[in-house]
Amino acid sequence: xxxxxxxxxxxxxxxxxxxxxxxxxxxxxxxxxxxxxxxxxxxxxxxxxxxxxxxxxxxxxxxxxxxxxxxxxxxxxxxxxxxxxxxxxxxxxxxxxxxxxxxxxxxxxxxxxxxxxxxxxxxxxxxxxxxxxxxxxxxxxxxxxxxxxxxxxxxxxxxxxxxxxxxxxxxxxxxxxxxxxxxxxxxxxxxxxxxxxxxxxxxxxxxxxxxxxxxxxxxxxxxxxxxxxxxxxxxxxxxxxxxxxxxxxxxxxxxxxxxxxxxxxxxxxxxxxxxxxxxxxxxxxxxxxxxxxxxxxxxxxxxxxxxxxxxxxxxxxxxxxxxxxxxxxxxxxxxxxxxxxxxxxxxxxxxxxxxxxxxxxxxxxxxxxxxxxxxxxxxxxxxxxxxxxxxxxxxxxxxxxxxxxxxxxxxxxxxxxxxxxxxxxxxxxxxxxxxxxxxxxxxxxxxxxxxxxxxxxxxxxxxxxxxxxxxxxxxxxxxxxxxxxxxxxxxxxxxxxxxxxxxxxxxxxxxxxxxxxxxxxxxxxxxxxxxxxxxxxxxxxxxxxxxxxxxxxxx
Amino acid sequence: xxxxxxxxxxxxxxxxxxxxxxxxxxxxxxxxxxxxxxxxxxxxxxxxxxxxxxxxxxxxxxxxxxxxxxxxxxxxxxxxxxxxxxxxxxxxxxxxxxxxxxx
Numbered sequence: 001x002x003x004x005x006x007x008x009x010x011x012x013x014x015x016x017x018x019x020x021x022x023x024x025x026x027x028x029x030x031x032x033x034x035x036x037x038x039x040x041x042x043x044x045x046x047x048x049x050x051x052x053x054x055x056x057x058x059x060x061x062x063x064x065x066x067x068x069x070x071x072x073x074x075x076x077x078x079x080x081x082x083x084x085x086x087x088x089x090x091x092x093x094x095x096x097x098x099x100x101x102x103x104x105x106x107x108x109x110x111x112x113x114x115x116x117x118x119x120x121x122x123x124x125x126x127x128x129x130x131x132x133x134x135x136x137x138x139x140x141x142x143x144x145x146x147x148x149x150x151x152x153x154x155x156x157x158x159x160x161x162x163x164x165x166x167x168x169x170x171x172x173x174x175x176x177x178x179x180x181x182x183x184x185x186x187x188x189x190x191x192x193x194x195x196x197x198x199x200x201x202x203x204x205x206x207x208x209x210x211x212x213x214x215x216x217x218x219x220x221x222x223x224x225x226x227x228x229x230x231x232x233x234x235x236x237x238x239x240x241x242x243x244x245x246x247x248x249x250x251x252x253x254x255x256x257x258x259x260x261x262x263x264x265x266x267x268x269x270x271x272x273x274x275x276x277x278x279x280x281x282x283x284x285x286x287x288x289x290x291x292x293x294x295x296x297x298x299x300x301x302x303x304x305x306x307x308x309x310x311x312x313x314x315x316x317x318x319x320x321x322x323x324x325x326x327x328x329x330x331x332x333x334x335x336x337x338x339x340x341x342x343x344x345x346x347x348x349x350x351x352x353x354x355x356x357x358x359x360x361x362x363x364x365x366x367x368x369x370x371x372x373x374x375x376x377x378x379x380x381x382x383x384x385x386x387x388x389x390x391x392x393x394x395x396x397x398x399x400x401x402x403x404x405x406x407x408x409x410x411x412x413x414x415x416x417x418x419x420x421x422x423x424x425x426x427x428x429x430x431x432x433x434x435x436x437x438x439x440x441x442x443x444x445x446x447x448x449x450x451x452x453x454x455x456x457x458x459x460x461x462x463x464x465x466x467x468x469x470x471x472x473x474x475x476x477x478x479x480x481x482x483x484x485x486x487x488x489x490x491x492x493x494x495x496x497x498x499x500x501x502x503x504x505x506x507x508x509x510x511x512x513x514x515x516x517x518x519x520x521x522x523x524x525x526x527x528x529x530x531x532x533x534x535x536x537x538x539x540x541x542x543x544x545x546x547x548x549x550x551x552x553x554x555x
Numbered sequence: 556x557x558x559x560x561x562x563x564x565x566x567x568x569x570x571x572x573x574x575x576x577x578x579x580x581x582x583x584x585x586x587x588x589x590x591x592x593x594x595x596x597x598x599x600x601x602x603x604x605x606x607x608x609x610x611x612x613x614x615x616x617x618x619x620x621x622x623x624x625x626x627x628x629x630x631x632x633x634x635x636x637x638x639x640x641x642x643x644x645x646x647x648x649x650x651x652x653x654x655x656x657x658x
Binding site: 229230231234423424425429465466467490491496521522523525 | 606612639640642645652
């Protein structure tokens with residue numbers, strides 16, 4: 001029998017035909033009436049399909065997610081869901097209702113507790129937990145979606161999509177689906193005759209549905225400066241003086257917590273006082289963090305490419321096109337896949353936070369009763385093994401790691417700076433340093449093949465706590481490394497079990513550096529160093545262009 | 556509420572000084588009052604904390620602070636509302652930086 005070479009094309013045509021038949025007058029061109037969306041999904045989705053639901057870090061295809069939960073599991077079941085973020089209850093409801101059974105994903109923040117329970121109960125089979133870039137890559141290899149349900153701000157009658165500032169995952173999802181015989185359905189907030197710009201060409205999109213309510217979107221990157229503590233300011237001072245200035249870091253990515261917000265907010269004050277303007281922090285892979293406004297306004301920042309946008313930053317971004325990537329319409333164009341690649345290959349430093357670090361420097365945000373996933377941190381927080389261009393920061397880190405080593409390590413090569421910035425105790429006196437990561441227990445409980453480690457110890461170059469900086473690049477043995485970590489672990493059990501003599505020796509070698517070793521006066525660590533002390537100051541710093549979401553308007 | 560008392564030896568006796576108050580009593584924070592103490596060879600610590608059961612960590616924090624500064628003739632009173640050891644150490648160091656020392 002002769003092999004059929006276009007089975008996906010045939011299947012696609014059949015699905016489109018079914019949709020036309022069942023929808024009748026509810027389908028006009030590519031436009032489907034909102035009250036027929038469940039029929040549409042029922043017509044184009046088949047049991048066992050791999051379905052990509054656009055659950056992003058920020059924007060959510062929430063209307064389509066709800067519609068998916070209303071399918072009849074007797075007709076459609078065993079879907080294989082692929083999506084970067086599990087954010088909405090509906091993302092797990094499809095498993096509860098027997099419509100989907102298998103899941104490949106990246107991050108599950110708000111649903112992490114329920115996900116762990118459902119995995120334990122056998123309701124969900126997890127393929128793997130990925131980083132964003134890794135999951136997008138698999139969309140083009142062995143996890144290509146058959147049907148994708150995406151989200152945009154507006155569409156026209158031809159199916160062209162305007163995403164607005166939160167383009168996020170949409171281009172990666174649509175490209176993988178549309179060019180491999182799949183079907184793309186977009187929910188949009190409005191139908192327009194004239195789109196401000198085209199983010200996704202119409203011939204990659206099969207159906208558009210105007211949702212009855214605008215899609216959900218979360219301001220995940222807004223940190224109120226009023227909540228930044230003096231310890232965070234002290235740590236931020238050490239980051240700037242002990243790492244950024246030391247290595248001359250010009251290209252970087254920041255995590256999303258208050259620790260890194262503190263760094264952003266003291267660049268124009270403390271950084272300025274050290275004469276560092278122009279010498280560090282010029283280029284960023286970063287969402288439009290409101291906390292960076294004072295540094296941008298003070299002329300520190302040359303460019304920012306973003307994974308997504310941030311609610312309230314629209315007008316500010318529009319007014320600073322030299323800094324941000326914007327479209328012909330003036331608004332931000334973000335792209336999670338490309339920004340993850342940029343952060344991985346073109347940045348010299350990643351600094352973020354974690355829940356637990358062990359004595360080998362492995363860190364994880366997993367706890368035994370939550371499957372939280374990774375998001376983008378592992379792409380940012382990993383040495384780019386494929387990198388070949390040099391920069392001063394990268395070369396300096398590489399030479400510290402290679403100093404005095406022989407054989408294959410004698411070849412000159414740089415290394416990415418990967419910094420974990422943690423207070424030794426988190427809230428409720430939970431130690432950030434542990435002998436054994438909870439990830440091991442989670443892996444056993446959820447029957448994972450490997451413990452979910454966010455950043456591996458061999459990628460981590462520095463640990464920064466209120467007690468000081470441990471430079472792991474300079475460690476030459478497992479014992480060095482263990483004592484370097486204990487030596488900044490404060491009064492946690494791990495820190496108390498340090499060998500004081502070895503720690504003092506590491507301090508003499510510059511492996512451990514305390515605030516006083518860096519010439520930092522702890523009395524200076526006060527909130528008066530913050531270039532903006534509250535949300536209102538951020539608005540003022542933006543010249544009134546930043547418009548914080550209501551929940552942050554606390555004045 | 557728990558009360559802890561420590562008295563540790565210190566070589567560095569200090570001249571007369573006005574009482575020093577740093578920090579505030581608020582959630583996750585603490586107030587440190589540093590005054591002249593009766594015994595020039597010792598520093599006393601009196602701690603009132605809202606979080607019971609952390610005596611061993613308090614002992615470690617106080618010993619580490621005393622080892623760094625070697626205060627003698629000083630009385631330290633702490634009113635704690637669940638501050639982390641990081642905040643406690645920062646406040647103590649801030650207070651110590653304001654104590655006049657004998658040359």
